[in-house]
Amino acid sequence: VQEFLGFILTPILFPDSDLGSPEALRLVNGPHRCSGRVEVFHSWQWGTICDDGWDLSDAEVVCRQLGCGTAVSAQGLSSFGQGSGPIWLEGVRCLGTEATLAECPIKPSGLHGCSHMEDASVVCSGNPHRVITVLRLVGGLNMCLGRVEVFYNNEWGTVCDDNWDVSDATVVCRQLGCGTALSAPGSARFGWGSGRIWLDEVNCTGEENDISQCKAKTWGVHNCHHGEDAGVVSELRLVNGPSRCTGRVEVLHDGQWGTVCDDGWDLNDGKVVCRQLGCGAVLSAPGRARFGQGTGRIWLDDVSCVGTEDTLSHCRATRPWGQNNCNHAEDASVVCSGQ
Numbered sequence: 001v002q003e004f005l006g007f008i009l010t011p012i013l014f015p016d017s018d019l020g021s022p023e024a025l026r027l028v029n030g031p032h033r034c035s036g037r038v039e040v041f042h043s044w045q046w047g048t049i050c051d052d053g054w055d056l057s058d059a060e061v062v063c064r065q066l067g068c069g070t071a072v073s074a075q076g077l078s079s080f081g082q083g084s085g086p087i088w089l090e091g092v093r094c095l096g097t098e099a100t101l102a103e104c105p106i107k108p109s110g111l112h113g114c115s116h117m118e119d120a121s122v123v124c125s126g127n128p129h130r131v132i133t134v135l136r137l138v139g140g141l142n143m144c145l146g147r148v149e150v151f152y153n154n155e156w157g158t159v160c161d162d163n164w165d166v167s168d169a170t171v172v173c174r175q176l177g178c179g180t181a182l183s184a185p186g187s188a189r190f191g192w193g194s195g196r197i198w199l200d201e202v203n204c205t206g207e208e209n210d211i212s213q214c215k216a217k218t219w220g221v222h223n224c225h226h227g228e229d230a231g232v233v234s235e236l237r238l239v240n241g242p243s244r245c246t247g248r249v250e251v252l253h254d255g256q257w258g259t260v261c262d263d264g265w266d267l268n269d270g271k272v273v274c275r276q277l278g279c280g281a282v283l284s285a286p287g288r289a290r291f292g293q294g295t296g297r298i299w300l301d302d303v304s305c306v307g308t309e310d311t312l313s314h315c316r317a318t319r320p321w322g323q324n325n326c327n328h329a330e331d332a333s334v335v336c337s338g339q
Helices: 002-009 056-065 166-176 267-276
Strands: 025-032 035-042 045-049 071-075 087-089 121-124 134-142 145-152 155-159 181-183 197-199 231-234 236-243 246-253 256-260 282-284 298-300 333-336
Touching (some): 025 056, 025 121, 035 087, 056 071, 056 121, 134 166, 134 231, 145 197, 166 231, 236 267, 246 298, 267 333
Parallel strands (some): 155 197, 256 298
Antiparallel strands (some): 025 035, 035 121, 145 155, 181 231, 246 256
16 A cells, blocks of 8 residues: 555656656645645546545645645545546545655555545645746636636636736736737636636736736726626647646647647757746657647647747748648657746
């Protein structure tokens, strides 16, 4: 059992990289990275933990492992929403002094009678280290497309579209690791939000790392309604990896997400992707659908970046968008140093 859990939660080495992957533990669907549903990465897939026996001692270890301070609460009954996929762990029994969940005894994998209604969660005392303002995109088909929502004063709210433009959207895309902003739609393109409208008259230069660094009216002061909620459309994302900086490369073109073929895919191409997403240096550029096969269109083939380009769309490709001789078993991926 201990050996099995160690396999789940110790860093997983990629065959073509001499570095471990980002830590295979995360908190999901909370206001920031130190609060949310507990998920672990195993067999190239994220899964949840059953709340049977889940208590503060278990939560203490999770908070310590994530560098999130001490445990404030250890919640069950999917208090941060139901997960999907496997339920990897049940009956976790930490003393609370362990450095990682890998040191805690558990039941063997698959031997549980739980459902996702029993997903375990954690609230830690620490604040997120990388992000100042917590935000999300809602109402789109993925995390890089949708209505802009920010978390302030313990409540999610929207952003008014007064003066909302691509410079503002660029900051949102950068903060979320979604590459370059393609457009900044207003007029509630992704549906009307609810609750508070937190920001109005946002005026970013486009160089900021966080939306809170942009000029705007005082939080909560506005002359708007939810028919004016601001949105964002980004063009690049990494999918199905253990963090936002590792996974299958997907690009948005013609309003549709698609993949990149691995023909000629190399570290120079990966370098551009990592730079565009603000994810540090490229560690490897695996092909052959290392992070699973995508669906839909294969937008790019025979990409040939020099490595100095600002975006993947600036790289030379011998075929026009959408033309290829590939299948999704050849989807390209990237492993970047950032998290």
